[in-house]
Amino acid sequence: MLSREDWLPLARKLDWDYTYVREDEVFPPVISGHPWLPHTEWKDWEESFKTSYREYVDNQYEKDMAVYAVRDAVGRLENIQKLARPWMNSLKVHAAALPLAEFTGVIGSLRGARFGRDSAWRTMSAFGALDEYRHTQIPLLLFHQLVRWDSQFDWAHKFYHTNNWFAIAARHFFDELTLGQNAIEFAIGTNFVLETGFTNLQFVGLASLARESSDHMFERMVTSIQTDEARHAQIGHPVLAVVMKHDPEYVQYLLDKWFWRSWRLFSILTGLSTDYLTALEQRPYSFKEFMEEWILDQFLRTLDEFGLKKPWYWHIVEDELDIYHHMIYASAYTYRATLWFDFALPSPAERKWLRQKYPKYWDDMDAVWEQVIERWRTVGPGAANELAVHGTALPTFCDLCQLPLSAGTPRKNTANVLVKDGRKYIFCSEPCRWIFLREPERYANHKDLVKRVLSGEAPANLPDLLTEYFRLTPDTWGKDVYHGAYDWLAAKKTSTV
Amino acid sequence: MPIPLYGFLEGDTLGLLVLAQEGDTVLELARKLQEAASLRVAHNDKIDLVYDGKAIDPALTVAQAGLQALDRFDVIWRDKL
Numbered sequence: 001m002l003s004r005e006d007w008l009p010l011a012r013k014l015d016w017d018y019t020y021v022r023e024d025e026v027f028p029p030v031i032s033g034h035p036w037l038p039h040t041e042w043k044d045w046e047e048s049f050k051t052s053y054r055e056y057v058d059n060q061y062e063k064d065m066a067v068y069a070v071r072d073a074v075g076r077l078e079n080i081q082k083l084a085r086p087w088m089n090s091l092k093v094h095a096a097a098l099p100l101a102e103f104t105g106v107i108g109s110l111r112g113a114r115f116g117r118d119s120a121w122r123t124m125s126a127f128g129a130l131d132e133y134r135h136t137q138i139p140l141l142l143f144h145q146l147v148r149w150d151s152q153f154d155w156a157h158k159f160y161h162t163n164n165w166f167a168i169a170a171r172h173f174f175d176e177l178t179l180g181q182n183a184i185e186f187a188i189g190t191n192f193v194l195e196t197g198f199t200n201l202q203f204v205g206l207a208s209l210a211r212e213s214s215d216h217m218f219e220r221m222v223t224s225i226q227t228d229e230a231r232h233a234q235i236g237h238p239v240l241a242v243v244m245k246h247d248p249e250y251v252q253y254l255l256d257k258w259f260w261r262s263w264r265l266f267s268i269l270t271g272l273s274t275d276y277l278t279a280l281e282q283r284p285y286s287f288k289e290f291m292e293e294w295i296l297d298q299f300l301r302t303l304d305e306f307g308l309k310k311p312w313y314w315h316i317v318e319d320e321l322d323i324y325h326h327m328i329y330a331s332a333y334t335y336r337a338t339l340w341f342d343f344a345l346p347s348p349a350e351r352k353w354l355r356q357k358y359p360k361y362w363d364d365m366d367a368v369w370e371q372v373i374e375r376w377r378t379v380g381p382g383a384a385n386e387l388a389v390h391g392t393a394l395p396t397f398c399d400l401c402q403l404p405l406s407a408g409t410p411r412k413n414t415a416n417v418l419v420k421d422g423r424k425y426i427f428c429s430e431p432c433r434w435i436f437l438r439e440p441e442r443y444a445n446h447k448d449l450v451k452r453v454l455s456g457e458a459p460a461n462l463p464d465l466l467t468e469y470f471r472l473t474p475d476t477w478g479k480d481v482y483h484g485a486y487d488w489l490a491a492k493k494t495s496t497v
Numbered sequence: 498m499p500i501p502l503y504g505f506l507e508g509d510t511l512g513l514l515v516l517a518q519e520g521d522t523v524l525e526l527a528r529k530l531q532e533a534a535s536l537r538v539a540h541n542d543k544i545d546l547v548y549d550g551k552a553i554d555p556a557l558t559v560a561q562a563g564l565q566a567l568d569r570f571d572v573i574w575r576d577k578l
Contacts, residue, residue, distance in 0.1 A: 331511040334536050368510055368537045375536055393533035394514040396503050405503070405512035413505045415512055417569050424567040426503055426512075450514055454501055 008052055012120045015039060032115045033184025035246045045118035045238050049231055056127050060134065063224045067138060075142060075217030077149055085344070085481045087213040090277035092152050092341035094206070094218075095143040096159035097269055098135070101174050105132035108178035108186045112235065115183040121235060125183075128191075128232035135225050142221060152476050155340040162471040163458070165338060165395075165449050169402035172446065173265055177258065184239060185254060192236025193258040196302065198266050200229045201294045209273060212282040244306060253438065255303070256311040260431045263317055264401045267291075271325025272332075275357075276343075280350050286357035288321045313431040320407070322360040327406040330368050334391045336478035337466055344481050345373065347488055364410040373489060381484035389484065392462060397448040399425040400432035420444070500559060500566050504530040507573045508538040517559045524555035526564075527572045543575035 018026060029036040051059075080088070109132055112125030139156060146153040159167050177189050203226035210219035244251050267287075274287040285293075296317075300310055311317070333343045346354065346369060355362040372389065379388040396405045398415075407428040408414035416433060418425045420440065427433040436443050452458040458469045466472045499516040504526075506513075513533050517526050527546045531538070545552040548570045553562045564570060 327510040330537065364508065365510075367508060367539070371535075371537055371539055389536065391513075391533075391536055396512040396514050405505075406510055410508050410510055413509075413512060413571075415503065415505065415569060417503070417567070426567070426569065450501070453514075 004052065008050060011052065012050065012123055014119045015043065027115055027117060031111065031182050032117060033182035033186075034250060035184075035243065037117070037242070037246060039117060041246070042117040042121070042242060045121050045242065047120060047124050047238065048234050051127065051231070053127075056130070060130070060228075063227065064134075064138075067142075067220055067224050070220040071142060071217055077145060079217070080146060080215075081149070083215055084213060084279045084282070085342070086277045086279060087215060087282075088150075089341040089343070089481065090209075090213075090273040091143075091215070091218060092155065093269060093273065093277070095139060095153055095156040096340060097170060099139040099143075099156055100136065100160040101170065101178075102132045102135035102139075104174045104178040105129075105190065106136065108181055108190055109232070111181065112183045112186055116187070116235075116239075117183070121187075121239065124232060124235050128235065131228035131232050134228065138221055138224070142217060151473075152340050152342075154476070158471065159340065163452075164340070164470040164472070165397065165402075165404075168449060169397075170265065172402045173261055176442070177261070184243060187236050187239035188243070188251065188254045189258040190236075191233050192240050193255060194262045195229050195233035196236055197259065197299045198262050198295065200226060200233050201298065202266060202270055203229060205270065205290050205294060206273070208284055209278050209282075212284055213278055240306060244308075248307075251306075252308055255308060256313070256431075257435050257438070259299070259311055260313065260317075260435065261401065263320075264403060264432075267320065267325050268328050268403070272329050275325065275354065276329050276346065276350075280347070280353055283353075287325060288357060291321055311431075313434075316429065316431060322358050323365075323409055324407060326354070326358065326361070326365045327408075327410070328404065330365065330372075331395065331404050331406050333480075334372060334389075335395055336480070337387065337390055337462075337472070338395075338470060339478040340472065340476055342479050342481045345369070345376070345484070345486060345489070347486065361409050368410065376484040376489055379484075381482070381486075381489070383479070383483045386479050386483060389480070394450065394453060394460075394462075396426070396450055398428035398432050399446075399448050400427055400436045400443060402446075402448055403428065500564065502526075502564060503567065503569045504533070505569065505571045506530050506534045506538055507571070509534045510537060512569075517564065519558065519560040521559045522555060523553045523557050523559065523562055526559055526570070527555070530570075530572050541574060544572050545575050547571040547573055 023038060024036060106129050109125045109129035113122050113129055116122045116125050143153050143156040160171060177194065178186065181189065203222045207219045207222045207226065210222060240251060271287040274283065274290060303310055332339060336343045351366055351369060355366065375389045379385045397403065398405060405413065405415040405426065405428050414429050416427055418427065418433060425436065427436060447455065449458065453460050459465045466477055499518060502515050502517055504513050504515040513530065515526065515530050515533060523546045527544055531540060546555065547553070548562060548564060548568070
């Protein structure tokens with residue numbers, strides 16, 4: 001019987017010469033990706049951590065059993081009900097954003113499993129697809145038990161099937177990155193940028209937040225997913241290395257594009273959870289500290305390793321670390337009924353902490369919160385007053401990322417208008433405009449929410465927009481977790497200096 | 498026909514869609530935006546409406562100011578330009 005060391009290299013590398021079809025018919029450029037190269041250029045493709053199917057299944061079985069064990073021990077409804085209410089809403093954000101996004105990763109990985117240019121790449125992608133299927137099923141299973149208790153958890157399955165504004169943005173991102181992508185761009189955009197650069201390390205951070213919040217079920221789930229990510233993310237490196245030899249400018253473009261697009265989405269998901277939806281005494285770090293220590297430094301080191309430049313907009317990312325997710329949170333709080341989870345007003349102690357962590361622009365953000373708090377004081381607390389502390393005008397959205405026009409600072413919003421081929425587009429930022437202009441044929445016909453309302457495709461009045469288009473109900477739409485009933489809010493002044 | 502415009506109020510955290518009438522004055526348009534953002538930004542009487550990089554005479558109408566559908570305008574604190 002052959003030893004593992006003897007048969008695994010043979011099983012991993014099963015490429016052959018074609019006799020009755022051309023190689024470019026087996027791997028069409030449109031779906032295998034650019035640059036199209038003969039297999040001789042890919043034959044040395046190697047993953048760092050090699051595994052067999054049997055080893056894969058054994059490993060995954062053990063990891064699944066560990067998740068079940070934690071669920072049975074501390075993941076029951078009564079355990080979840082003990083969690084802090086703001087944190088519960090961080091769970092709802094991730095419950096919705098994660099599972100079906102992971103399912104799009106199944107499709108993208110399967111494209112690599114068929115159209116990746118080397119057999120070892122294809123084998124790794126097949127494992128990656130199984131990973132992503134697992135990452136879909138585990139959160140759906142764990143959160144399903146919570147639906148009967150809190151119907152907002154129903155959005156774990158529902159979110160991507162709605163036209164909720166955040167679902168439109170998330171779909172715009174994942175449809176391009178994973179569902180509709182060729183094998184090379186998927187490997188660089190998803191495996192290298194999103195997974196190596198963001199999710200792999202962010203899941204470590206999320207697990208840490210969950211542990212601090214005593215949410216051991218979510219901690220275990222995220223940790224279990226992260227170990228899969230660490231394995232299949234390695235597909236990106238060898239793909240990138242080959243493409244770098246033939247078209248380094250293209251690699252640089254893909255990096256610049258996907259880092260920006262990933263930053264946009266994840267600064268919201270992780271930024272809100274870290275700085276607002278985790279109880280103050282349980283925050284191990286600020287979002288900015290986490291990004292600087294875990295994401296940005298590591299990403300720059302990786303770029304160096306491949307001889308790539310840092311993205312041209314890097315200074316914008318560094319500046320946005322201080323403000324973007326704060327702009328989004330304040331905007332979303334004042335439009336909370338448009339989302340499927342609840343929000344907490346930052347207390348004076350939290351605002352003091354935020355001022356210490358984000359001194360650059362906090363004065364302007366604090367003025368916004370003081371105004372919101374004043375409105376609660378005027379109308380008084382209570383569920384009946386929720387909509388009196390809520391925006392009524394239609395918010396506006398970027399024609400690239402589809403997220404609210406909340407970039408820049410309260411003093412200077414960086415939204416900019418583009419007239420192209422007789423149509424007007426608006427972008428939240430220079431990088432979003434730049435990406436649009438690099439591939440206008442890809443993005444020009446997508447309608448943001450404002451254009452859908454103006455064309456009559458979506459209702460113009462807020463109640464109909466919420467219920468008919470966003471598929472929310474009075475039970476599920478977002479509210480203040482305490483309906484404005486905070487002890488500190490009754491006090492006349494809430495100075496945070 | 499109302500004219501949909503992207504309005505950005507200084508001090509606010511997002512842009513808002515404002516529906517203007519051609520006959521609205523520039524001052525009325527600025528007030529519409531302030532009202533729409535009043536949950537987040539305290540009222541300020543001393544404001545300018547800026548379009549295409551210039552402060553616009555508040556007495557002009559939206560049509561006279563040349564504002565067209567899906568243009569951006571800003572309402573800023575006076576004397577900032």
